[in-house]
Amino acid sequence: MKNITKATIAKIKKQGIVPEPHWKFLVKKYSIWTIFLAAVLSGAISFAIAFDMLLQLDWDLHRFVHQSAILYSLSLLPYVWIVLLIAFLSFTFFDLRRTENGYRFSLLKMSLLSLGGIIFTGIIFLLIGWGFRFNAMVAKGVPYYGQHMMTKQSQWMQVDKGLLSGTIISIADEELEISDLNEKKWKILLGEDTLIRPAANMQQGKMIKIIGTKKDGDIFRAIEIRPWEGRGMMNYVGGQRRGIMDNGDAGSMMNIR
Numbered sequence: 001m002k003n004i005t006k007a008t009i010a011k012i013k014k015q016g017i018v019p020e021p022h023w024k025f026l027v028k029k030y031s032i033w034t035i036f037l038a039a040v041l042s043g044a045i046s047f048a049i050a051f052d053m054l055l056q057l058d059w060d061l062h063r064f065v066h067q068s069a070i071l072y073s074l075s076l077l078p079y080v081w082i083v084l085l086i087a088f089l090s091f092t093f094f095d096l097r098r099t100e101n102g103y104r105f106s107l108l109k110m111s112l113l114s115l116g117g118i119i120f121t122g123i124i125f126l127l128i129g130w131g132f133r134f135n136a137m138v139a140k141g142v143p144y145y146g147q148h149m150m151t152k153q154s155q156w157m158q159v160d161k162g163l164l165s166g167t168i169i170s171i172a173d174e175e176l177e178i179s180d181l182n183e184k185k186w187k188i189l190l191g192e193d194t195l196i197r198p199a200a201n202m203q204q205g206k207m208i209k210i211i212g213t214k215k216d217g218d219i220f221r222a223i224e225i226r227p228w229e230g231r232g233m234m235n236y237v238g239g240q241r242r243g244i245m246d247n248g249d250a251g252s253m254m255n256i257r
Contacts, residue, residue, distance in 0.1 A: 029100060036095045040117045043088030045134055047122030050081035052131030056152040058226075064211050065161045076150045089114055156209050157181050164188075164220055165209045165228060171202065176222075178208070188212075189221045199227040 054076070062072035092114040096105070105113070125131055139145045139153075146154040156165035157180065166180035176188040188210060200208055207228035213221045 032095060032098050036092055036099070039088050039092040039095060040114075040121060043085055043092060043118035044121035044125055045130075046081045046085040046088060047118055048125035048131030049135045049138070050078045050085060051122070051126055052135060053078045053081070053149070053151065056132075057150065057155055058209075061155075061163065061211070064163070064223075065158075076155075078149055080149060085118070089118055092118065153181055159214050159220070162211055162213055162223075163209075164212070164214075165207065167207050168202070168204050170204065178210075185218060187219050189215070189219060191221070194222045195224040197224070197226045199229075200225050201227060 057076050059073060059076065062069045065072065067075075093110055096110050096114060097103075122131075125134075135151075139151065145151075153165075156163050164178075164180060164186065166178035166186065169177040169179055169185065171177075174190055176190065178186050178188055180186060196202065202208070202225070209226040209228055210220065210222050211224040211226070213223070215221055
């Protein structure tokens, strides 16, 4: 034992080994936790954006675009944000293992801690509206973002598939005139079978979503009109056919000028 101690001491003196200062240990410790926190926040942002996008989309349009429900749902998933979420989740997991107490946790506990931290923080971001704000910032700052991600705007600007949205410019007995999200003007033809959802505000200056068929030029035949505001299908329960509304009282939307 004495020989081992002497040999160790001799080796330390020969190689000039000295203890590292305490501040280096603290820097390493807090750097790991700072990176962990940054990864959790980044993962939470990815979660909030992805979840907010999913809430904003309309999931029942598969029957109008002639796709199966499964294939259409898969086409709506925000894969970029899902991949980023998984990447940040993996990063938090491996960074957590590098902490001074990381060896004490099992793989399951570390996975739950990482996932729980991201989801909990992401839900907070979602509830305070940061998911929508972050997504709007990315959409504004990243070119062609809407072309590679199914956003609410890109979903409802597929005229060839019968999906159109815009702001009402004027209202007549049998038609509407709207300005779409690209500021192109459209004449919207209304029929007795046009379904108008109850939450749709059919007044000048209000935004609406329209399901129908593109005709010649800038003419669009409306089958259904939905409100622009709201999340997914939450506002789409019920509704009246225009023919029924026109036979009703003075509150019919066709009496609005």
